[in-house]
Amino acid sequence: MRFTLRQIEAVLAVAELGNFSRAAERLGSTQPALSQAVRDLEAELDVRLFDRTTRRVELTEAGRAFRDQAAKGLDEIDRAVGHARDLAALRRGRIHIAAPPLLAAAVLPQAIVEFRAEHPGVDVAVEDVGTDRIVAGVASGQADLGIGTFQSLDPGLERLPIIRDDLMLFCPPDHPLAASPAPGWRDLAGEPLIALTRESGIRLLVEIGFETVEQPLRPAHEVHQIATALALVAAGLGVTVLPTYALAAAEGRAVVGRSLADPVIGREVVVIHPSDRALSPAARAFTDRLRRVVRRLSPPGP
Amino acid sequence: MRFTLRQIEAVLAVAELGNFSRAAERLGSTQPALSQAVRDLEAELDVRLFDRTTRRVELTEAGRAFRDQAAKGLDEIDRAVGHARDLAALRRGRIHIAAPPLLAAAVLPQAIVEFRAEHPGVDVAVEDVGTDRIVAGVASGQADLGIGTFQSLDPGLERLPIIRDDLMLFCPPDHPLAASPAPGWRDLAGEPLIALTRESGIRLLVEIGFETVEQPLRPAHEVHQIATALALVAAGLGVTVLPTYALAAAEGRAVVGRSLADPVIGREVVVIHPSDRALSPAARAFTDRLRRVVRRLSPPGP
DNA sequence: CAGTTTTACGGTGACCGTAATTATA
DNA sequence: TATAATTACGGTCACCGTAAAACTG
Numbered sequence: 001m002r003f004t005l006r007q008i009e010a011v012l013a014v015a016e017l018g019n020f021s022r023a024a025e026r027l028g029s030t031q032p033a034l035s036q037a038v039r040d041l042e043a044e045l046d047v048r049l050f051d052r053t054t055r056r057v058e059l060t061e062a063g064r065a066f067r068d069q070a071a072k073g074l075d076e077i078d079r080a081v082g083h084a085r086d087l088a089a090l091r092r093g094r095i096h097i098a099a100p101p102l103l104a105a106a107v108l109p110q111a112i113v114e115f116r117a118e119h120p121g122v123d124v125a126v127e128d129v130g131t132d133r134i135v136a137g138v139a140s141g142q143a144d145l146g147i148g149t150f151q152s153l154d155p156g157l158e159r160l161p162i163i164r165d166d167l168m169l170f171c172p173p174d175h176p177l178a179a180s181p182a183p184g185w186r187d188l189a190g191e192p193l194i195a196l197t198r199e200s201g202i203r204l205l206v207e208i209g210f211e212t213v214e215q216p217l218r219p220a221h222e223v224h225q226i227a228t229a230l231a232l233v234a235a236g237l238g239v240t241v242l243p244t245y246a247l248a249a250a251e252g253r254a255v256v257g258r259s260l261a262d263p264v265i266g267r268e269v270v271v272i273h274p275s276d277r278a279l280s281p282a283a284r285a286f287t288d289r290l291r292r293v294v295r296r297l298s299p300p301g302p
Numbered sequence: 303m304r305f306t307l308r309q310i311e312a313v314l315a316v317a318e319l320g321n322f323s324r325a326a327e328r329l330g331s332t333q334p335a336l337s338q339a340v341r342d343l344e345a346e347l348d349v350r351l352f353d354r355t356t357r358r359v360e361l362t363e364a365g366r367a368f369r370d371q372a373a374k375g376l377d378e379i380d381r382a383v384g385h386a387r388d389l390a391a392l393r394r395g396r397i398h399i400a401a402p403p404l405l406a407a408a409v410l411p412q413a414i415v416e417f418r419a420e421h422p423g424v425d426v427a428v429e430d431v432g433t434d435r436i437v438a439g440v441a442s443g444q445a446d447l448g449i450g451t452f453q454s455l456d457p458g459l460e461r462l463p464i465i466r467d468d469l470m471l472f473c474p475p476d477h478p479l480a481a482s483p484a485p486g487w488r489d490l491a492g493e494p495l496i497a498l499t500r501e502s503g504i505r506l507l508v509e510i511g512f513e514t515v516e517q518p519l520r521p522a523h524e525v526h527q528i529a530t531a532l533a534l535v536a537a538g539l540g541v542t543v544l545p546t547y548a549l550a551a552a553e554g555r556a557v558v559g560r561s562l563a564d565p566v567i568g569r570e571v572v573v574i575h576p577s578d579r580a581l582s583p584a585a586r587a588f589t590d591r592l593r594r595v596v597r598r599l600s601p602p603g604p
Numbered sequence: 605c606a607g608t609t610t611t612a613c614g615g616t617g618a619c620c621g622t623a624a625t626t627a628t629a
Numbered sequence: 630t631a632t633a634a635t636t637a638c639g640g641t642c643a644c645c646g647t648a649a650a651a652c653t654g
Contacts, residue, residue: 003383005307006619020634033620035635040619045383046390051579054628054633061582062389069382076375080368081305081347087364088348277353280363308644322609335645337610342644356608356653 010037090119093282098143104128106248111293149267158275166266168257171239184262185213192238195219312339392421395584400445406430408550413595446585451569460577468568470559473541486564487515494522494540
């Protein structure tokens, strides 16, 4: 048999108040319960902690030494518990998020702003890197969660769908297709196309689109960054096909986005995390927040 | 607080061994018990402390933080408990003893030597002061226990009898009374008497002895210190009457002690301590040791 | 399929609260 | 005598251990 936290709390309360009855009241217990708790602990330690009569309760020298050190220990444990509860209640914490640059620029800022407003104690760190490094960072535990679209994924990683992200057509506002009620892939024939390079996952989807409608894909320009593609479109050098979330990046430019059908081609934007590690409370909450923000930024109807 | 030390110990053991079964073995418990303990604590904290599959058990980030801090706290409490047990088992401690100079010189050294041999971890401090300061020191708690003979005593102080101390006759070895089979107070008539001054409690007892046999007390010399009296006796200047424990101080001098009867006059040598404070384990042990040492130094038969 | 954790469940013992007793100023 | 601590005692609930089930590699 060992000693218990309640016994130690009893000793501390009695020591502080110099009175079993009042200590019992503070602890929400009864006086006999405290008496027994102190008695049991004294028996356990084989030392009397209090000199007591019915009129006076006072620590012995052994009791003082015990009180001083035990109080420290209890305090330390209380802090450990408090810290854990803070993490659970999102009063503290830290999330490390890995996301591709465009997503990081387009939707994360809003999500972070709202998340931090709700949970000011939680730090959010973003790392805007390429897909391969996102997967690596999450798999290694360096990042708590990753965001993006991943075709084939390490089975050790779990996917939490955020939203379906369909490819859209981006063109200047005065372009004929901008006025089309329902532009389709076939309408792109003959248009000068700004394409991403083959390094991009998006490029593959675009190729699938052209294949589906049995058109050759002949890029007028090939660029690496989505922002560049939009700039070229704004300059009137052609049209491009990009994920929905590029809408955010198109804001303020002379570029409009239009849903692109026949076929609708899209990918799941997901949050990934190691499947053998549960999401931290903060990471879970952020994922929820992110999902809400993304849905709100969803493509407006044509 | 609705969590328990056992739950925390469970978490620490599982964290260290990365395995519920082995942790249970170390704690002398069963694996389901640990599983439940960890589960309960996690529910209490509202945070998952371990990511676990049937193959792998690993701390979460919250778990690591909790483990680090809780381990400190538990360690602190263990130290408090260990310290208290050390005090109880006399592996540590400190006793402050107040005793009159002769007692401090005559019997305490031997008692301390034997006590320290048995309990090397306990410090013993001696303060050789007068009776009034002994009482004051013990009453104030500055000294743990006081030794001496006290006629009337503060009711707040408790007396633990060590031995009865009868007055003895001290004379040179070749003195006629040294050969007497049973010297009495009446035999002192006409002997030059070395007396202590009236400041001494002993002097009062000597006067009572003379009064009892209706002899006048006419000191040949009056001295303050027992050691001085013995020196005068050794020099052949007279005889003196002193407590039994002066025997120890007479050792090695040309002085012998003889029981003094008709009447036997004595006092209780007692240990005193505040009655509302229990003796510390070390003080109790020292009192026992002192009692044994004093009995061993008891007056040898004539 | 083997090893490990989780769930289920029945029993026992620890702790608590009420009530009576003892002790102190 | 009044107040507070201790002792006595009965009940309940938490915790433990056995056994069965679920899960992972």
